[in-house]
Amino acid sequence: MDYQRTIFSALADPIRLRCLALMANAGELCVCEFTHALDAPQPKVSKHLAVLREAGLVGDRRDAQWVLYSLNRDVPDWVAEAVAGAVKGVAGEPLHREDVRRLETMTGRPPRHRAA
Amino acid sequence: MDYQRTIFSALADPIRLRCLALMANAGELCVCEFTHALDAPQPKVSKHLAVLREAGLVGDRRDAQWVLYSLNRDVPDWVAEAVAGAVKGVAGEPLHREDVRRLETMTGRPPRHRAA
DNA sequence: CAAGCATATTCCCGAAATAGCATATTCAAT
DNA sequence: ATTGAATATGCTATTTCGGGAATATGCTTG
Numbered sequence: 666m667d668y669q670r671t672i673f674s675a676l677a678d679p680i681r682l683r684c685l686a687l688m689a690n691a692g693e694l695c696v697c698e699f700t701h702a703l704d705a706p707q708p709k710v711s712k713h714l715a716v717l718r719e720a721g722l723v724g725d726r727r728d729a730q731w732v733l734y735s736l737n738r739d740v741p742d743w744v745a746e747a748v749a750g751a752v753k754g755v756a757g758e759p760l761h762r763e764d765v766r767r768l769e770t771m772t773g774r775p776p777r778h779r780a781a
Numbered sequence: 782m783d784y785q786r787t788i789f790s791a792l793a794d795p796i797r798l799r800c801l802a803l804m805a806n807a808g809e810l811c812v813c814e815f816t817h818a819l820d821a822p823q824p825k826v827s828k829h830l831a832v833l834r835e836a837g838l839v840g841d842r843r844d845a846q847w848v849l850y851s852l853n854r855d856v857p858d859w860v861a862e863a864v865a866g867a868v869k870g871v872a873g874e875p876l877h878r879e880d881v882r883r884l885e886t887m888t889g890r891p892p893r894h895r896a897a
Numbered sequence: 898c899a900a901g902c903a904t905a906t907t908c909c910c911g912a913a914a915t916a917g918c919a920t921a922t923t924c925a926a927t
Numbered sequence: 928a929t930t931g932a933a934t935a936t937g938c939t940a941t942t943t944c945g946g947g948a949a950t951a952t953g954c955t956t957g
Contacts, residue, residue, distance in 0.1 A: 666795040669870050673793035676863075678945080679782040682789075696904060709946070711905055730903050730954050743869035747792075750863030754785050757859075775903095794915085812934060825916070827935055846924050846933050891933095 672744055675720035676751050680705065680713045683764055685748065686755040688723065688736045690765060695731040695775050702768035722748065731775045788860055791836035792867050796821065796829045799880055801864065802871040804839065804852045806881060811847040811891050818884035838864065847891045 675681060684699055694702075699710045714734055717723045722744075724737045740748070755761050791797060800815055812830065816823045830850055833839045838860075840853045856864070871877050 666798070666871070666874055666876055669798055669867065669874075670793055670795055672870070673789055673798075673867065674944095677786055677789035677793045679786055680945095682782070682785055697902090706947075707904070708906080708948085711903095712945085715905080727954085732904060741870070743866040743873075745866075746869065747863045747866030750859040750861075750866060751785065751789065753859035753862070754788070754857070755782070758782055758785075760782055790914090813932090816933095822917075823934075824918080824936080827933095828915085831935080843924090848934060 671720050672722070672747065675716055675722055676747065678713065678716075679760075680709070681717055682751055682755045683761060684710075684714060684717065684734075685722070685736065686752050686761050687764055687768065688734065689752045690756075691768060693733040693735040693777075694768075695728075695733050697731070698768060698771065698774060699734075701771045702764045704767065728775075787836050788838070788863065791832055791838055792863065794829065794832075796825070797833055798867055798871045799877060800826075800830060800833065800850075801838070801852065802868050802877050803880055803884065804850065805868045806872075807884060809849040809851040809893075810884075811844075811849050813847070814884060814887065814890060815850075817887045818880045820883065844891075 676685075680703060683703055687699065687702055688694060696707065696711055696714065699705075699714065700707045703710060714723065714725075718725055718734070721740060722737055723734050725732050725734045727733075736748075738745070792801075796819060799819055803815065803818055804810060810818075812823065812827055815821075815826045815830065819826060830839065830841075834841055834850070837856060838853055839850050841848050841850045843849075852864075854861070
């Protein structure tokens with residue numbers, strides 16, 4: 666039952682939900698993109714992404730100086746369902762629209778390479 | 782964004798997840814049935830049910846000396862989706878099977894009346 | 898190797914969540 | 928009115944969580 670707790674605890678934070686919604690929307694993102702879109706301090710963002718990673722909800726890969734995070738699709742069905750619900754819930758929020766806008770107007774975003 | 786946090790925080794506890802799974806399985810249940818099925822102290826169960834109620838995930842009604850709790854179906858779609866995922870996740874756990882067994886073998890369960 | 902950017906980690910603190918125990922409240926029956 | 932069962936609440940101790948600031952690590956380029 667610890668696993669369920671881990672999953673839902675990971676979902677129980679606005680910053681983490683906003684990160685998930687951004688990834689659902691834009692695919693792979695690096696930490697500085699989250700930082701910019703959320704308008705939040707980098708260590709804070711980094712720590713929250715670590716929580717998502719440790720819960721197995723996201724994967725990360727290094728590309729040059731960036732670390733790119735993306736949704737992990739390889740999760741149990743019920744987890745995917747819960748995450749889908751979470752993302753839909755966040756997508757309806759004005760705050761999320763602002764996040765998307767800030768992301769899209771961000772300058773100096775890292776070049777996009779293909780994932781493995 | 783506080784609402785999302787409330788919902789997922791409510792789901793981020795094993796006792797509460799087990800309660801939800803029991804209700805999904807057996808419909809309306811009174812506190813003493815939860816207490817017996819979960820094999821947990823009554824005040825603890827009562828407080829966790831209060832968290833679920835305050836999050837809007839369950840409803841309660843009084844019937845004579847009992848208070849009956851049941852899943853609230855009148856929630857946003859994304860909430861229903863998240864809860865469905867949670868319940869599925871719990872349903873696969875051995876612990877939940879034991880909860881169901883303890884509930885079914887419980888003696889002195891309150892008589893079932895019809896809800897309004 | 899030095900410098901600079903991107904990211905992760907550590908430390909400390911205040912806020913919030915949880916458990917356990919005792920006690921209060923509510924209702925039914927006598 | 929009193930008793931007993933069912934439920935809720937209050938209190939305290941403990942733990943967990945999130946934020947902020949500083950710092951460390953890793954990668955890239957010159």
